[in-house]
Amino acid sequence: xxxxxxxxxxxxxxxxxxxxxxxxxxxxxxxxxxxxxxxxxxxxxxxxxxxxxxxxxxxxxxxxxxxxxxxxxxxxxxxxxxxxxxxxxxxxxxxxxxxxxxxxxxxxxxxxxxxxxxxxxxxxxxxxxxxxxxxxxxxxxxxxxxxxxxxxxxxxxxxxxxxxxxxxxxxxxxxxxxxxxxxxxxxxxxxxxxxxxxxxxxxxxxxxxxxxxxxxxxxxxxxxxxxxxxxxxxxxxxxxxxxxxxxxxxxxxxxxxxxxxxxxxxxxxxxxxxxxxxxxxxxxxxxxxxxxxxxxxxxxxxxxxxxxxxxxxxxxxxxxxxxxxxxxxxxxxxxxxxxxxxxxxxxxxxxxxxxxxxxxxxxxxxxxxxxxxxxxxxxxxxxxxxxxxxxxxxxxxxxxxxxxxxxxxxxxxxxxxxxxxxxxxxxxxxxxxxxxxxxxxxxxxxxxxxxxxxxxxxxxxxxxxxxxxxxxxxxxxxxxxxxxxxxxxxxxxxxxxxxxxxxxxxxxx
Numbered sequence: 001x002x003x004x005x006x007x008x009x010x011x012x013x014x015x016x017x018x019x020x021x022x023x024x025x026x027x028x029x030x031x032x033x034x035x036x037x038x039x040x041x042x043x044x045x046x047x048x049x050x051x052x053x054x055x056x057x058x059x060x061x062x063x064x065x066x067x068x069x070x071x072x073x074x075x076x077x078x079x080x081x082x083x084x085x086x087x088x089x090x091x092x093x094x095x096x097x098x099x100x101x102x103x104x105x106x107x108x109x110x111x112x113x114x115x116x117x118x119x120x121x122x123x124x125x126x127x128x129x130x131x132x133x134x135x136x137x138x139x140x141x142x143x144x145x146x147x148x149x150x151x152x153x154x155x156x157x158x159x160x161x162x163x164x165x166x167x168x169x170x171x172x173x174x175x176x177x178x179x180x181x182x183x184x185x186x187x188x189x190x191x192x193x194x195x196x197x198x199x200x201x202x203x204x205x206x207x208x209x210x211x212x213x214x215x216x217x218x219x220x221x222x223x224x225x226x227x228x229x230x231x232x233x234x235x236x237x238x239x240x241x242x243x244x245x246x247x248x249x250x251x252x253x254x255x256x257x258x259x260x261x262x263x264x265x266x267x268x269x270x271x272x273x274x275x276x277x278x279x280x281x282x283x284x285x286x287x288x289x290x291x292x293x294x295x296x297x298x299x300x301x302x303x304x305x306x307x308x309x310x311x312x313x314x315x316x317x318x319x320x321x322x323x324x325x326x327x328x329x330x331x332x333x334x335x336x337x338x339x340x341x342x343x344x345x346x347x348x349x350x351x352x353x354x355x356x357x358x359x360x361x362x363x364x365x366x367x368x369x370x371x372x373x374x375x376x377x378x379x380x381x382x383x384x385x386x387x388x389x390x391x392x393x394x395x396x397x398x399x400x401x402x403x404x405x406x407x408x409x410x411x412x413x414x415x416x417x418x419x420x421x422x423x424x425x426x427x428x429x430x431x432x433x434x435x436x437x438x439x440x441x442x443x444x445x446x447x448x449x450x451x452x453x454x455x456x457x458x459x460x461x462x463x464x465x466x467x468x469x470x471x472x473x474x475x476x477x478x479x480x481x482x483x484x485x486x487x488x489x490x491x492x493x494x495x496x497x498x499x500x501x502x503x504x505x506x507x508x509x
Contacts, residue, residue: 027142028170029221035112035137038225042111044238047334048227050348051341052110058347059374060102062400064089064382069396078394085395088387092130102378102399104132105215112136113223114216116169119183119386121211127386130213135173139212141221142168151186154391168194169212183213183385213385227340233333240326261310342370363404375399405435421451 042048066085068078092098101117108115116139120129133139144165153160168189169180179194181187188197191209216223227234324330338348344362346354354362375398382397414431417423426442426449433440442448 027145027168028140029143031137031140031222032220035222038112039137041231041234041238044241045234045337046237046241046330047337047348048234051227051338051343052107054343054347055110055341055371055374056103056106058371058402059106060099060378060399062402063097063099064102065398065400066395067398068394070394081392082395084390085387085392085397088128088390089382089397091128092386099399101130101132104134106374108132108134108136109215109217109223110225113218113220113225113228114214116215117213118180119211119213126389130386133171133212135171138171138173140170140172141214143221149185149187151184154388157391157393170194179209180212181209183211185211213381215381227337230333230337230340233336237330237333240330243326244324257314259312259314261312342366360404360406364406367401367404372401375401403435407435410435418451421454424449424451 042052066082066089068074068082089098093101105115105117115136116133118131118133119127120131122128144167146165148163148165150161150163153162166182166185166187169182171178171180179189179191181189188203189195189209190197190203190207192207194209197203217226218224338345344366345351346359346362347366351359379396379398383392387397410431414423414428418428425447429440429443
């Protein structure tokens with residue numbers, strides 16, 4: 001008798017082996033490098049701060065807004081949800097504008113490869129506050145730890161239960177240690193020792209650990225800065241700049257040498273020469289010269305002075321450094337760093353080669369390829385993580401973006417749309433007001449939602465009848481004054497009457 005086979009079931013959790021778990025078995029993951037080194041590279045770079053500030057200013061810098069997910073007629077529930085979402089986002093921090101926290105997140109992430117925020121919940125387990133962790137290098141994390149823990153996730157009003165492993169975090173500063181749990185972990189942790197409470201145990205709320213939400217670049221445990229491939233170039237540029245700067249401190253600036261031939265230096269001159277060469281540097285040595293005293297090399301006792309030492313003035317200014325060294329090397333490194341950030345010169349202060357057309361193109365491409373995807377990614381975190389517990393159905397948060405519409409292109413689009421019969425007065429008004437940064441109200445009349453071309457064609461027949469009737473009236477008056485036969489005038493009056501009837505019918509339609 002064949003044994004009964006049980007149906008094959010799919011694993012409900014991820015079965016992949018964590019990299020850290022496979023290689024060292026350590027609970028706490030060591031940072032691959034000292035993050036303070038990356039911070040120093042940024043502070044001493046001539047291009048990294050501009051690139052990072054460009055990301056900071058253009059990704060979250062325009063603010064956070066709330067909008068309806070679907071364009072439908074508002075209901076009281078939708079309005080209440082909209083107002084609630086606005087209030088929650090506004091009160092995520094009361095120390096600064098909420099968008100400024102995300103600006104700090106972007107700056108830290110681009111500097112260290114990762115950034116952290118502390119998430120605080122209320123008694124209803126709802127996110128009510130976030131705090132940016134400024135000392136990024138002080139945070140360490142574990143690998144995702146066993147066991148798998150069930151947690152609740154809300155999707156379009158539906159409650160889902162999923163399972164995953166969560167990390168632990170800790171912050172070490174000045175001998176003090178605080179533990180955190182990963183965002184979404186439903187268990188209670190003691191922030192003093194990082195231990196989870198067992199079933200039946202209780203812990204005072206002030207000792208319960210808060211959550212950490214991380215923002216990392218890439219898939220490595222501590223992320224990876226996007227300019228990691230340019231690390232040698234960044235370091236080389238720093239050293240080249242240091243060499244140029246050192247020239248003004250320790251560089252030799254002696255443009256003139258006075259040479260004495262046919263003699264030897266006196267002991268006093270030799271001593272002065274050494275002291276002079278040791279002391280002549282920096283700004284104090286600019287445009288200096290040296291005088292060497294010499295005595296005749298032949299120790300003669302007679303009074304023949306025909307062989308005197310020969311004095312020669314030697315110009316040595318040509319060997320001095322005229323300008324900074326490694327200019328081409330520095331310029332190439334700058335371009336490579338910008339390429340790592342996918343930023344054109346316009347966004348980092350180099351605008352000499354731009355005109356209006358190239359600037360517009362650079363803005364459009366950078367918005368599409370760099371800033372918009374980043375805004376979408378951050379907005380997803382807000383909606384699907386921070387605000388997920390509120391179960392919003394009608395609204396979502398999003399990051400505001402600049403208006404980069406080209407007026408010339410907009411004019412062409414509106415012209416083509418109007419000629420094709422697709423532009424309504426309300427839409428034209430809305431486009432114009434948005435270009436001006438203002439809001440507009442639609443025309444309430446029916447014609448406000450009728451395309452301009454169709455409306456013109458619909459009313460062209462009435463316009464033609466009015467024109468013909470006016471011309472016919474003039475002809476009747478002229479005919480009567482010229483003694484035109486009554487039969488002709490009668491026919492003209494009949495036509496005039498018919499036109500009036502047509503006009504009345506068109507008006508009723």
